[in-house]
Amino acid sequence: MVKKLIPRLFLTLVLLFVYTPIFVLVFFSFTDTTIIGQWNGFSFALYAKLFSDAHIMGIVRDTVILAVVASLISTILGTAGAIGIFYSKKRTASVLNTVNNIPVINAEIVTALSLALMFALVMTFMNKSLASLLIGHVVITAPFVILSVMPKLKQMDHNIYEAALDLGATPTKALFSVVIPEIIPGMLSGFMLSVTLSLDDYIVTAFTKPETFDTISTYVYNAVKVPVHSALPGLRALSAIIFAVIVIVVILMNFYRKKEIKK
Amino acid sequence: MKLRFSRKHLCIPYAAFLALFVIAPIIIMLYYAFTDRNGAFTVMNFGRIFSDVSTISAILTSVSVAIITTVICLLLGYPVAYILARSGLKRAPTLLILFITPMWINFVLRLNALKEFFSLINLLDKSPYLNTVIGMVYDFLPFMILPLYTTLIKMDNSLVEASQDLGANKVTTFINVILPLSMPGIISGITMVFMPTMTNYVISDILGRSQITILGKLIENHFMQNNWNMGAAISMFLLSAMFVFTWLTGGFKSDSEGVARGSGLW
Structure with missing residues (x-):
């Protein structure tokens, strides 16, 4: 008992x-x-x-739009990337996997600072714009799509792709009708994980966003820091x-x- | 041969993206870390990390907060994961979800909840340090539970049974069999808790009422005060520490599952 x-x-x-x-x-x-x-x-x-x-509702809407758009880009870029890495030579694959892991294990402030420095110096035309914010979010989410899709590619039976080709499918057709259906659970969990991470993010957002744009995180952070806030x-x-x-x-x-x- | 060629090349857009937005920013940061305000080469920024009083104090604060937080997370998280994975509770998977659900709530809103709760029980102004540690534990506990649970649930039970059949009591079995077998989970749990606690200044700002300066905050301060060189140097220092730690624990293997923050979340 x-x-x-x-x-x-x-x-x-x-x-x-x-x-x-x-x-x-x-x-x-x-x-x-x-x-x-x-x-x-x-x-x-x-x-x-x-x-x-209206102000807060606008922020909620913007936060969700940003998360969905960034996650869609990450899912497409990451899925293509994962397939590409999977069929690359061992050395290329290992380099790409290592670089892919950098934003995953790196302290977020380091990722944020490095991006902010680059936008402020080299890509000044998009510094603190919606573009830099979106790129920031893709940087922190796309690696997780790779990590979600990769195991599905490893589990997949690769003979069916060859079979599709033998039966006359073009490589593109075989990719979309054979490979994608096999890895779609990985793509979905990568997408969901991306949405979660993007909605949650504060530090990278604060370093890459336009002055006038707020997500739930940045808005709440600024509101909470003031002792009394309406x-x-x-x-x-x-x-x-x-x-x-x-x-x-x-x-x-x-x-x-x-x-x-x-x- | 031409067919495989086309699939391989699907990684080109992502490789270009990584080069532009992961590698290039780090190279620029490296340049700033090794130059002074006038752009002349110097290693003084790194020298100052270990001589400047405010930097040393931030390092000490970060390390102590990170160690205390990680230990508490381990002491709370290991038993939770162990009970869920190995005590044969019927509703263990549902209970696990209960422990992870808070991860989905926006973390600044979650911190606001904790702050409001602290002010309700008159704890908010007592100790910024203690509040920061509680906030860190509150925020990072699920990241400790998840990898531990994954490791414990996969553990080969026959080894545990063998140990018991050979006469070891429960404590000996735990120390000599279960604990060593759960090391991968412990290591990835520590990885996922330690580094963020050294740098996530949102928690120390909100709950420590900006009176606790950890390394992440210091980097932000330097950046805001346009002292990019110093901010870059501290960042490079953290980045190198992260590389060494990951390399030592074998975290760069692409199939190591624990490495992913939030792996198993979906």
Whole structure:
């Protein structure tokens, strides 16, 4: 009895540590107060304020657009790259894999600084523009597409590609109708991972973005640093909504995976 | 032969991208690290890393925060991963998802939640250092749990059983069999926690109320004050440290799965 109890107690305590701040925030998103801890009766006032704040809604929209566009580019570039690397000579492949790992293991501030220096010095025409921001996000996400697609390429049966060619398919046709369907799960998880990383990013964004452009991360960072900021209560509502969306996505994915396993 | 030729060349756009936006920026940074404000060659920037008081203090702060955070993450994360992977809980996979779910919430919003919670329980102004460490643990714990769980769940159980059949008790089995076998997970967990804690200044800014200066913050300060040379030198120092560490732990092998931050997240 005790043997089972202690591990469960431990898991519960760690989960409490992880979720208490989030639940407190969600709880106080349902009351109209500036200071957390003060309950002024149940209301959706903060949500109403959030949705009527065109500035924040614009930032949310821009953040999502940036994440999706950067991830699409990363997925296309990374998938082509992974296929190319897979069929390259060993030496080329190993060089590319190593360079691909640099942004993955590098401290984000180092990646950010190196990009900022280059845009400020060499590519001045796109310094602190949407282009430099987009490139920054592709730099931090595309390597993960490679890392997601590569294992699928290794697992794949390469005879079917040869078979498609023997049966008269052009290389392009064989690539799209044979190779891509085999590696699509890797492409999908690479894409999802890219979206997550892009939505989450602060440091590279701060170093490459235009002055007037904000993502959720940079906006919240600037708001949180000021002791009293008018946007803070609204951020509670925003956090609660994002949390709810994530919980729904996680539950749906869980169902989907269970179905897959049953099949 | 011509067919394979075309597939191989699919990597050209990405290779060009890497050359332009990963390699070239590092070369430019290297140039700045080895020149002074007037563009003359110097190694003084590196000399100053180890002589300038504010830099040394930032290094000491970063290293101490990183060590404490990594140890706490390991002490919390290992038992969590172990219980989930090896104690035969029915709902272990679902529980694992519960531990990872916070990773999907925007991390600045998550830090804001922690900050608001700290101010609720009157902890915010007590110790910026302690707040920073708690914030780091809060943020990086899932990155420790994931690789440990992956390693523990894949572990060959027959080795554990053999050890027990040969008369070893549970503690001996754990120390001599399970712990050595979980080393790859421990190493990639440490990699994913240690480096970010030395440099992620967002956490120390928000929870340490900008009173804790870690290396990442120092680089940002130098950049903002247009002292690019010093910022570049500290960055090169970090980059070299990262290379040495990764090389020592064999992380550059393309098939090492732990190396990917967030691998297993999707």
